Amino acid sequence: MENINLIGGEKDGVGKSVVARVIAQYFLDRGQPFLGFDTDRSHGSLLRFYSDYASPVVVDRYVSLDTIIKAATDNPEKRILIDLAAQTHDPLMKWMDESGVLETTGDLGITLTYWHVMDSGRDSVDLLKKLLDRFGSRLNYVIVLNQLRGENFDLFEKSGEKEHAQSLHARIISLRRLHEPVINKIDDGSTSFWAAKNKSTTEVAGLGILESQRVKVWLNNAYEQLDSLFL
Numbered sequence: 001m002e003n004i005n006l007i008g009g010e011k012d013g014v015g016k017s018v019v020a021r022v023i024a025q026y027f028l029d030r031g032q033p034f035l036g037f038d039t040d041r042s043h044g045s046l047l048r049f050y051s052d053y054a055s056p057v058v059v060d061r062y063v064s065l066d067t068i069i070k071a072a073t074d075n076p077e078k079r080i081l082i083d084l085a086a087q088t089h090d091p092l093m094k095w096m097d098e099s100g101v102l103e104t105t106g107d108l109g110i111t112l113t114y115w116h117v118m119d120s121g122r123d124s125v126d127l128l129k130k131l132l133d134r135f136g137s138r139l140n141y142v143i144v145l146n147q148l149r150g151e152n153f154d155l156f157e158k159s160g161e162k163e164h165a166q167s168l169h170a171r172i173i174s175l176r177r178l179h180e181p182v183i184n185k186i187d188d189g190s191t192s193f194w195a196a197k198n199k200s201t202t203e204v205a206g207l208g209i210l211e212s213q214r215v216k217v218w219l220n221n222a223y224e225q226l227d228s229l230f231l
Contacts, residue, residue: 012086040085120150
């Protein structure tokens with residue numbers, strides 16, 4: 001079981017929060033208990049869309065970050081989901097290094113997995129290399145090729161980092177592109193993915209019948225990808 005799931009990628013705008021929301025909705029729909037933590041103090045997606053399950057965490061305060069490990073030990077039946085905002089990677093890594101987080105979680109039998117969310121650009125490949133070089137086999141990895149931010153991942157395929165990641169037993173999944181106007185309507189209406197796919201179009205402002213259907217198709221594909229990791 002992936003006890004602690006860090007949804008990151010360091011680069012701003014790659015869709016980390018969308019991925020975190022999809023995973024949160026997946027846990028709910030699959031009946032898998034979880035606790036969420038949101039590191040974005042001003043625009044936290046988990047706090048906004050899944051407030052009953054999420055709490056804020058301050059990445060530049062060790063006492064706040066320590067609550068993540070406490071939550072995992074106090075709730076072994078629940079998965080921990082952390083949405084990492086942009087510019088939180090370095091303080092998080094500092095906390096992990098100075099607190100011996102990987103050694104502690106290993107001793108406690110807690111699995112810690114870093115989800116590296118990528119767009120199709122060079123920066124995402126370079127940041128992945130930096131991550132893999134820093135932690136090597138000490139960390140578990142899921143690489144998310146997020147087609148919402150570009151559908152051509154040739155740079156990743158040709159960089160050598162795919163093979164590097166696979167040599168460290170990283171798992172690679174793809175999140176298909178969802179029509180941008182649909183995502184915008186969902187966000188503008190503060191609508192959860194559950195509401196977007198299950199409620200009538202009269203209950204969800206602005207979403208048409210086929211737009212709601214596109215959300216269902218998109219989520220079903222995402223869930224197939226996640227099933228390969230969690231089931």
